Amino acid sequence: MCGIFGYIGERNDAGKVVVEGLKNLEYRGYDSWGVAWKSNGIVSVRKDVGKISDVRSEDFSDICSLAIAHTRWATHGGVTKINAHPHTSCDQTVAVIHNGIVENYEELRRELTAKGHRFVSQTDTEIIPHLIEEELKTTKDFAAAVRATCLRIRGRFAIVAIHTHSAMLVAARNGSPLIVGVKRGGGEVSAPGRIEGYFIASDIPAFLDQTRIVQYLDDGEMLVSDGKSILFSDIQTGEERPKREIEIQWTQQQAEKGDFEHYMMKEIMEQKESVARAVNQDDAQIMTLAKAIREAQGTFLVGCGTASKACLAAEYFFSVIADKHVNVAPASEFKLYHHFLKPESLIVVVSQSGETADVLEAMRVAKSAGSKVIAIVNNEGSTIAREADYALRINAGPERAVASTKALTGQLAVLLLIAYALAGKLREGKTLLLETSSAINDMLNPRYIERLKALADKIQTKRDIFIIGKSWNYPMALESAIKIQEVSYIHAEGFAGGELKHGPIALIEEGTPCIALIGKDEVEQDSLSNAIELKARGGFIIGISPDRYDAFDEWIRVPDATAAQAIVNIIPIQVLAYFLAVARGKNPDMPRNLAKSVTVK
Ligand code: F6R
DSSP states (O other): OOEEEEEEESOSBHHHHHHHHHHTTGGGOOSEEEEEEEETTEEEEEEEESOGGGSOGGGOOSOBSEEEEEEEOOSSSOSOTTTSSOEEOTTSOEEEEEEEOOTTHHHHHHHHHHTTOOOOSSOSTTHHHHHHHHHTTTOSOHHHHHHHHHHHOOSOEEEEEEETTOSOEEEEEEBSOOEEEEEESSOSSSSOOOEEEEEEESSGGGTTTTOOEEEEOOTTEEEEEOSSOEEEEETTTOOBOOOOOEEOOOOTGGGSOTTOSSHHHHHHHTHHHHHHHHHOOOHHHHHHHHHHHHHSSSEEEEEOHHHHHHHHHHHHHHHHHHOOOOEEEEHHHHGGGGGGOOTTOEEEEEESSSOOHHHHHHHHHHHHTTOEEEEEESSTTOHHHHHSSEEEEOOOOOOOSSSOOHHHHHHHHHHHHHHHHHTTOHHHHHHHHHHHHHHHHHHSOHHHHHHHHHHHHHHTTOSEEEEEEOTTHHHHHHHHHHHHHHHHOOEEEEEEGGGGGGTGGGGOOTTOEEEEEOOSSTTHHHHHHHHHHHHHTTOEEEEEESSOOTTOSEEEEOOOOGGGHHHHHHHHHHHHHHHHHHHTTOOTTSOTTOOSSOOOO
């Protein structure tokens, strides 16, 4: 949901720095881009429709040490050059980039228009530089003007602002992420050197090639920096908020595409190791979480999109492996569950980014009922990880493609491990998952990938694809549909195998691709019967299973992973979805209308 990047420091090529860094945030929005920089006491702005990856950083060669940049995912106002950020005040002295939504913008726009302000865009963001300009009529202190502005806007926001008459970069946050990268001469936290500059970004990959030392801005806080020092404070009270410097573990190499054409394929292939990394958890911590689930009076698993499918799979894990019932809800619906929440309830939120607005809201609803929150996250230091009572990391490393792949299998692995711990069989669970990890390594060989590419080429012109599964393969059927829809734009739908005959089977025509996800488990024969029902209506049956059956027109073999079957069955679908997108000429890393981290409701 929009990428924000700002730099202030010793370097005199700040424009180039922010354009380069912004390219690493393109997954957060790719409608349009814009840069504002300050040189010779003047704020200049350049922006356009299109992708930041197509912009040459060398074209930003003005000598300057302060610049901000933005890549947009449109919410208010269409995708036009005028609507791209940064937005400026009437006198062009204030430039602002923004992520979020100003909920009271109509009211503020009317008020400002009556005072003579002229607006050129259709965005809510444009209100902000005008409000700052208005505040600057009564104060010369730029930071004070930004603070006063933040107090007037309602809704979630992350903003970064610069001003012709100030040497400061000012940023504020309420609900949308902002992280500071601290560039020190000496590098490490343990041996801090002289400050060389600060990066302010919506996500860590923006500055990972420059520093791994970060400071987190929390909701309701702002920061002011002159490039040599930084001051954090409470927006409301102005009170100073001291911050720790934290050294994060991600490396630049992990965040790069390497030899792969797309991040999506790179991340799919990383599952050769990432599942094992997810399993690499502290036993005592897993046991503590299992105990919390056992003792809670009502456990709710909550997530959005792909993460919510991991939650649904976990409902089966807990039931089959640990004989334990848990409730599952999409985070966007969870608010309505508040009647069931009490201090003894436990909420397990699952999120790759740790910044998804609906998940954060669900978490806060739970906290306000006094319930405990456990977070299963990938992004270390994310808001969800920090606000939860307890956070467990899936250790997948940076996930850059919009379509979630390795994060899902990491989430499934951690949830499965907790289910085994709950059943008093943690060691057995670990062994199974490590064996599954090595089976994934064998499975993802070049011949296997070629086979899936050929299958994608064969079915890429089809209008619909249906996917069926039972038990934990049912949520994987739903997830398969998400993967295929979002990157290839083919209509795909997932069903519980037995549900098709109650209506959707009417959609099956001669040659309609139907994918059956099957494992060697108690529902194997039922799943097969469902596939046979589809074949009888003309369906072209693609079986994803350890065993081959006559009903299959195509068989994609997967290892027999028993309770971890959901993890191995979803991987060929990820590869298939990738190749469907490529065969149809779509960029799988940048699906239309989507952004990696959904920080608006
Ligand atoms: C689909 C996808 C999304 C995310 C969802 C939640 O491939 O990536 O459905 O799973 O937006 O995001 P996180 O896990 O960051 O909370």
